[in-house]
Amino acid sequence: MTPSTAAPSVPFSALRSLSPPLPDDQPEALGLSTARLQRASDAFKREVDKGTLPGATLLVGRRGRIGWFDAIGRQAPDSDIPMRPDSIFRIFSMTKPIVSLGIMMLVEDGELLLSDPVAKFIPEFADQKVGIDKAGKLELVPVAQPMTVQDLLRHTSGLAYEHTGSSPVHQLYQQSRVRSRKISNAEHASIVGGLPLICQPGAEFNYSRSTDILG
Structure with missing residues (x-):
């Protein structure tokens, strides 16, 4: 994700003052490895060099302390402004990691x-059933294996989003009440x-309503 160009610049010190600082x-004092953390930063730097992303910030904390904080690349594809620790990002779907963490706590x-x-x-x-597109017509076939909790966590469930395609399955999503704010989580x-x-569960990655089902 790239920082929001519409957001005003806010000093990092001001952001940290909103909550107790870490x-x-x-x-090594936190049980982390400097060499391994540097490898993580290097991996992002390689993606910046390839043009996959303009920049990123990487923060790793443990035991209430920050052990690694690196600003890599630049703030936007069309900008020469370096990425900074206080760069402001526009982000989406942050309920996904929170719900996934809750699931992993239940596993634990x-x-x-x-x-x-x-x-x-x-x-x-x-x-x-799995919906197969046969020249624009929907053919239903049985699943080869059941959808698992792990499939939901990694978006290999076979579920979809109504806005990510135009296949017959996507059209059924669009025609359903799945986006209604008047239904309960159970109804959803x-x-x-x-x-x-x-697609068959476990066969491929599709960004989807998988995390909604985890919830």
Whole structure:
């Protein structure tokens, strides 16, 4: 993601004053490896050099302390302004990592397994079909294997978003009530569970409503 050009520049000191500051520390004092962290920064630098992204900030903290904070590249594709620790970003979908963290806490507590089928928790996912586009017509075939919690976490579930394509499956998403703000989370899951999958579970990555189902 690139920083929002519309946002005013705010001193980093002002941002940190909004909440208790995190002190800095040497990586090794926090059980981290300077060499490994440098490899992470180098990986982003290679992407900047290739033109994959203009820049990034990388922060790694542990035990309430910052062990690594690196600003890499520049702030925007058409800008020569270097990336800074106080660069302001426009970001989306931050509920996804929060929900995913909650799921991993449940895994840690033994409440569920990554290999558990989604249908174990949401019965509407028990008899799903995959939608195959045959010259613009939708053909339904059985799933080869059930969708798992891990599939939802990595967006290999076969679910879709209504705005990411125009296939017959995407059109069914668009025609459904899945975007309504008047339905409950359970109703939303029931609607999604009743729609065909865009591919076999585990077969490919598709950015989708997978995290909504995790929720």
